[in-house]
Amino acid sequence: MSLEMALRDNEKGSYQRALNFLTANEPEKRLDVRLSPKSFQLLDEQAHALYGDAKYPRLQYSAVDSRVIINTVPTALHSGSASGLQHLISRSVRNTLVRLNMDELCDDVLSVGDSEYSIVDDQGRTSIKTPDGGLKYSDEEGKEALTIVIEAGFSESYQELKKAIKLWLNQFECHTAMIIFFTENPNFRSPTNEGNNTCSVTERGLFESAMEHTRRVSPFGPYCFRGHTWFGTMATATIEVLKKNPTTGRIKTKKQKVVLNGQMMVQGDSVDVGLTIGDAFPPNHVAIEDIREEPVLLATHWLRKILASGARKTAETRFYKTFKK
Structure with missing residues (x-):
């Protein structure tokens, strides 16, 4: 049975929204969407095809209200x-x-x-x-x-x-x-990287020193470095x-x-x-x-x-x- 035939017409939009969410897999995100058990099964199969047995994204299902909950990797x-x-x-x-x-x-x-x-x-x-x-x-x-x-x-x-x-x-x-x-x-808002995709050993050391200093004086934040708040x-x-x-x-x-x-x-x-x-x-x-x-x-x-x-x-x-x- 094709995916188009398996999904109810009124669920196609919700299913696609969930699939897009899974594919993007942005960290620290959550999606709640209503799907039938059959649609959830199809979505679960797609998630396994994309990520295998990885812990995240994590799919959960509540049959009481036909609700799928998807969590990407949390903080x-x-x-x-x-x-x-x-x-x-x-x-x-x-x-x-x-x-x-x-x-x-x-x-x-x-x-x-x-x-x-x-x-x-x-x-x-x-x-x-x-x-x-x-x-x-x-x-x-x-x-x-x-x-x-x-x-x-x-x-x-x-x-x-x-x-x-x-x-x-x-x-x-x-x-x-x-x-x-x-x-x-x-x-928190992720900063724009502007093409800089490397982090030198020196930069890592400075960052770790800044984090350790904050932990000692203000353990619940804010954790800042180079003009950006990381927490x-x-x-x-x-x-x-x-x-x-x-x-x-x-x-x-x-x-x-x-x-x-x-x-x-x-x-x-x-x-x-x-x-x-x-x-x-x-x-x-x-x-x-x-x-x-x-x-x-x-x-x-x-x-x-x-x-x-x-x-x-x-x-x-x-x-x-x-x-x-």
């Missing part, structure tokens, strides 16, 4: 904060269990990593998603349950992140989710934890502003973002019933390091990507 701040938070939460859960003399449960909590999840609803529709990070529970028999998902957003809008989170909570039976959302001021000031960094009540289905949220106008907003050795030990285990797990509400605190200095490192790495990635390899 280092996006990916680094998600993986950093995954590690930080995992470590905090382990430390809390050890403190409560329940360290035998530590090995049941695993990191999600880069796992892809799919689910078929009662109408036979398939949704495919990959979280930015998270935790899962695995018992001795190998049965697994996704317990916490992490979604990071930088170039994406907050509302699109909320849609992704609600899909995890409502369709994938995960009961706890975390959003970490950033804004940058000013927004503006981190205007905000907000963590939002969303929990779904397994009985009522209601979603409760808690927001924590972590960075504001380039300054760390949380004080003390640790911060309570709303996570508890119960979030790392299935709702019906009997062994943790007495400690289910025990808070899982995140170490403030590690959180600061994760975000500051992401800002610097984003500046470095943007700088070096302006030059051809």
Whole structure:
């Protein structure tokens, strides 16, 4: 069957828009477009033909609203904060269990990593998603349950992140989710290269020195070099934890502003973002019933390091990507 015959007339424009987006593959971009499952399959095949098994561009599909989500390679701040938070939460859960003399449960909590999840609803529709990070529970028999998902957003809008989170909570039976959302001021704009596609060893050294100086005096930016801002000031960094009540289905949220106008907003050795030990285990797990509400605190200095490192790495990635390899 030809592509023209396979696509519905009213989907050809959306499909072509998605294919153009894939072909351009500009970094730090996201596209949401509505396509039928068949059209998504065709698009997924085209993406594989273009990029093979590369991690990005990443295609995801929500059968609930026939929505395709395409993400090109994100900023280092996006990916680094998600993986950093995954590690930080995992470590905090382990430390809390050890403190409560329940360290035998530590090995049941695993990191999600880069796992892809799919689910078929009662109408036979398939949704495919990959979280930015998270935790899962695995018992001795190998049965697994996704317990916490992490979604990071930088170039994406907050509302699109909320849609992704609600899909995890409502369709994938995960009961706890975390959003970490950033804004940058000013927004980065790629400079015109004007034909200069090389970067000398001396220039690289000067750039690295400038980045290191900024890291010491202003870790959340702005990271500037040669009259160009490679990462503006981190205007905000907000963590939002969303929990779904397994009985009522209601979603409760808690927001924590972590960075504001380039300054760390949380004080003390640790911060309570709303996570508890119960979030790392299935709702019906009997062994943790007495400690289910025990808070899982995140170490403030590690959180600061994760975000500051992401800002610097984003500046470095943007700088070096302006030059051809």
